[in-house]
Amino acid sequence: MKNDSNQLGVQYGKTTIRYLLNHTDRKNLAIHVHPDLNVEVEAPLGSELEEIKDKVLKRAGWILKQQRLFERYSFELPPREYVSGETHRYLGRQYRLKVIVKESGGGTVKMERGRILIHTSDPGNQDKKKILLEDWYRKQAWRVFAERLEKWLPHFERFGKNQPSLMIRKMKSQWGSCTPEGKITLNLKLIQLPKHLIDYLIVHELSHLVELNHSGEFYSLLARVMPDWEERKEKLNRFEF
Numbered sequence: 001m002k003n004d005s006n007q008l009g010v011q012y013g014k015t016t017i018r019y020l021l022n023h024t025d026r027k028n029l030a031i032h033v034h035p036d037l038n039v040e041v042e043a044p045l046g047s048e049l050e051e052i053k054d055k056v057l058k059r060a061g062w063i064l065k066q067q068r069l070f071e072r073y074s075f076e077l078p079p080r081e082y083v084s085g086e087t088h089r090y091l092g093r094q095y096r097l098k099v100i101v102k103e104s105g106g107g108t109v110k111m112e113r114g115r116i117l118i119h120t121s122d123p124g125n126q127d128k129k130k131i132l133l134e135d136w137y138r139k140q141a142w143r144v145f146a147e148r149l150e151k152w153l154p155h156f157e158r159f160g161k162n163q164p165s166l167m168i169r170k171m172k173s174q175w176g177s178c179t180p181e182g183k184i185t186l187n188l189k190l191i192q193l194p195k196h197l198i199d200y201l202i203v204h205e206l207s208h209l210v211e212l213n214h215s216g217e218f219y220s221l222l223a224r225v226m227p228d229w230e231e232r233k234e235k236l237n238r239f240e241f
Helices: 049-058 060-072 126-159 188-192 195-210 216-225 229-238
Strands: 004-012 015-024 030-033 039-044 087-090 093-101 108-112 115-120 165-169 176-178 183-187
Touching (some): 004 049, 015 060, 049 060, 087 126, 087 188, 108 126, 115 126, 126 165, 126 188, 126 216, 176 195, 183 188, 183 195, 195 229
Parallel strands (some): 093 115, 165 183
Antiparallel strands (some): 030 039, 087 093, 176 183
């Protein structure tokens, strides 16, 4: 359980690497580079700051490499207008949006003939169309994520873990998370990815039910369950929305 956090930095050549330090109830130090380029360090309770900085410096080359990777494949999308002809992803594929005017009543969204159809009585209301599409994504996410979770859960039954609870929410800098109590939270945006990448994130979080940190044991478990996890992770980092 986290008990404090601090924003710190180390100098690596001419580059200052800034990171958020969290002291946690864990055995080993872990460094995370998030898609927004922020660096997070999780250190065991009682760890000395100088010792932590030394370990960050030792991983500085890897940290910068990860940040460059995220920078290389990130770009600003033009603002969404939710108009006919605009493309939106679902399970890795691009679909054309078609807005259909209805006389009255609430709006609906459905997929038909390779298109995503938004039926609304207020076609000029961008916010309403956005909410309709997001609600549709969320409904699909609950169905797909639950299905994929059930597919991979048997691989972890031998560890005696209970059925985890699933949460779905919009997240800015994480694809997913897992608590010691067994609550797995997945980013709503995952529903736009191909299923094999959704599977990677689910197996990653299920592995945290057994190994809460990113230790050697964690990666050994991940490799046993999903031998090609590194290839999937690389594809996830390169995926363009």
